[in-house]
Amino acid sequence: MEYTALGRTGLRVSRLGLGGAPLAGDFGPTDEREVEKMIHEAIDGGINLIDTAPRYGRGESERRIGRALRGGKRNQVILASKAVGPDESFGYEGTIRSVEQSLKRLETDWIDLLQIHDAEQAPFEMIVGETLPALERLREDGKIRFIGISTRVLQLLMQFVNLDRFDTIQFYARYMLIDHTAKDELLPLTLEKGIGVINGSVLGLGLLADTPAPFMNRAIVEEAASRIEQLRFLRKREPYGLVEPAMRFSLTQPAIHVTLTGAATSEVLRTNMAYCDGKGLEPEELARVYALFQGKKLFKE
Template sequence: MGRRLMEYTALGKTNFHVSRLGLGGAPLGGDYGDVTDEQAIRVIDAALDFGINFIDTAPLYGGGESERRVGLALKGKRNRVILATKAVVRGVPYTYENTLRSVEESLKRLQTDYLDLIQLHELESVSYEEAMEGTIEAFLKLKREGTVRAIGVNAGQLNRLLPFVREGTIDTIQTFGRYTLLDYTARDELLPLTRYANVGVIHGSPLCMGLLTEQPAPFLYKYPDKLAEGERRKQQLEFLRKGKSNGLVEPAMRFSLACPDIAVTLTGTTSVEELTRNVTYCDGKGLSAEDESRVLALFPGQPLQ
């Protein structure tokens, strides 16, 4: 079933042919609740069976546990995926040496000798100059050597991504929660710029950190204003529910998956059932033209802070 449904596209200027739905690695590391090796392997195996060929992880997730579990699951199957991870863990300086060390440790956990994509994790933690002189310079060395095939940067704050796209060195960007039913500010400046520069776009958290489900991510309760604003915006999206329980999940997934400027929409899960459901939305059908117009008229230029 999954293989018949799955859509594929090009990831920017890379030569990667990627599934529109990718598997995000944070839950596999236990960041959202306890998970066993067996659970993680079961989800990854199911993803491969469904035709998902893009897996995104990071050393930050579960303190390396996500990478280790991905490595376990991909034994003998490494050539079936575009494998992406990130470099330099929060709190560690983004120097050239630290970046090389971070990648070396990731390769060991992932049980591979090359990465398809390496991304600078959390641009919010480093200045543009430091990133270019340290981490990006290290990435370029690794790319010349063939240890990595493509390089990218990751940030939640869209303004941190723009100078890297303009500079022209990177192949991909990754952001999260910025092309959702509650916040679609990526379409204002970032997506037109990536389209012009042919930089591949990876979008995480299409459900806006759970705000578009009945169970927002626990950490959001530390930000009551954001939670309240998210709930206020959800009330204006009632027309999308179509009377269904948890009825914003499908339109939210379709909204991101159908965006022509987003190559990969990530789903993070430890549930084969949830993964199976999300795969069914990979049939090329977005929101109706009328529903999309109504959504885009609600919160133009208004980031969910």
């Protein structure tokens, strides 16, 4: 497992992090005992960042993670969650309440990184005037250590980064083989500011694993299929689609500190951990990928 510093936080994080959405069955049925076993295997394999949210399984992801971290394992991980919950507002009190409930589900006194979830869902002014101050209060109280923000909207992320009040950002499907637009302006800005970067959904919600999510817009699936066809030169194993090159593409990007794996089974987890050996795409392959889709977003804002 490779490790790096998460921006200016001082946290030493594994390049591969465990994403919490599949742990609650959001992408298909999961067995709770298998999930606990997989979390333990991830920790034993060197993964030290676990990312979850109250919206994942309406709190079930946090509950399962909390149970799996009993017996001293909580101190072995950097725990990241989000606010707000599925029934909460982005207002000051709603944010406080959301985090307090997360602490109970996670069975912990503190959360290392608390991120504002899908920031595009609330007005910029509300997040700056209410959500963020609530998290800053919780940080003063010792209930959270660092503050982050997540959204797929790159320009919005840049606005928040420029406030100099966030420690990390998280986006998804913005630095992957078929849409790498985060590298154009956002990643240079985070490097300049010393912001930690977490990358989610490097498989494009299943597109690069040849298993697109059933809720995916048909036009996006068709456009993705066209782009994937242009990446045939990266297909070296079957039936894994483009999973390996997609993972390596993100894991070896210096400006990305943590790449999340959405594994729901130990088998998938072990496969993805095997890619954490520091080997990326060949230089000519990387240049070709960049040239193919330069500036071309797959998902609209």
